[in-house]
Amino acid sequence: MSGSAPLRVQRHDDYVLAALNSPEKRNAIDQELIDALHSLCAELEEQPRTLVLCGAEGFFASGADIAQLRERRAADALKGINLRAFQRINELPMPVIAVVSGYALGGGAELAYAADIRIGTPTLKVGNPETGLGIIAGAGAGWRLRELVGEPLAAEILLAGRVLGAEESLRAGLITHLEENFEAALARAEKIAGRIASLDPAATQASKRVLRAPRAAHPQIDLDEQSVLFESPEKTRRMTEFLEKKKSR
Template identity: 55%
Template sequence: MTDFADFVALTIADEREDRIHIQLNRPEVRNAIDQQMVDELHAVCAELERNPKILILSGTEVKGKGIFASGADIAQLRERRRDDALAGINSTIFDRIAKLPLPVIAALDGFALGGGAELAYAADFRIGTAELKMGQPETGLGIMAAAGATWRLKELVGEPLAKEILLAGKILDGQECLKVGLITELVSADKLIDAAHALADKIGEQDLLAVRITKAVFHTPREVHPLVDTLAQGMLFESEAKFDRMQAFLDKREARRKAREDQSK
């Protein structure tokens, strides 16, 4: 694993064979996403592209309350000009996170606003608390949500609600996020990380090569289906895991059949 000892905007909260838990860690500015955090997220992505693992992203506590990310760092954002926007600083890293080989789980508590929300949209799974506040306040600051919200949000919640969030500044709480499918599970704050690990456990029980290829195929354009599905399945049909897992399934089924026969005698 790459040495992340010099990180200042992120913390490695937990690392296991199949996953890594990264905390956004700038509590003094409510985990606002600055260039340092972006650079460190790129370092995490580089490592996970080389050595794929499930990624759990969460925030930290600020004065006893959880917070994911309050958005981009306004002090830095205030000074950015046209060329900075054209560089796609946040959109590039969020896109890279979305394309990581294995699933990304966002554990959301408190504010997930602006760039913080767009970071969460890039995850494959989102779990939240009742205290979650999620939305896009950018137009109130004279800019737009330009790091994925204008297209990911529409895909996630549909056009009418996406427009209300993007154009009218609607902020959703945790219960509203669950209702519209923006998060898949609502848990108490003290159970949030446990819930993220429980989901990672379920993913980890699958064959991770199959998970990796399924995620890649899921995000391919419609016009390449069904060809891409067929080619990907051809790869998996040759994997050792396919033979081992299917044989284990058949062995268990046979064992159950014999057990039923023995009971009926």
């Protein structure tokens, strides 16, 4: 791992740990980081593993790189530079776990929203202050945040710039665990990644597809995914093992 790389990546048997690595600018999201995220997504699409995302030095991401953002024009907005990367992360085959500590603002918050599971620390500050900079939260918050915390709270975050602390984020369901510090939060994420690794990868991937599907796709997608799994040798093996263990008790 290079210390100057925008994304420090550690590959484990059960999961991949990726840390945003620009602490001198509070891990602001710039084009170099976006390119690194796309590269990592390509790897995880080819070889699916759980992704654990965090920020170097105990904080997540303060937002997009404002110096770069200031120079972008309409054509850049239509490219969806950050949105496309975050959408790709959200659509990875296996779960994505974000360890969200310190500032997760603007684009940093939207990157956290793209994860399947979020774990926080007491220093967490999360929100979308984009309207104060003359833009919208255009990389997923406009629809994803409403699904995560409900429309009334999403409206106050997006329209009034409300920033949530750790306890508020836990109550709202934006994070599902609140740990005492970054190390404990990372340990929790690694434990969850290990639990996921013990499950059937095909069933986990199917469950994620069903979970992410629009309401109109149900119940047919549930039936289609289950029909494939019902023919799986792994389903037969795991159920046989379960029944044999039950019989031996």
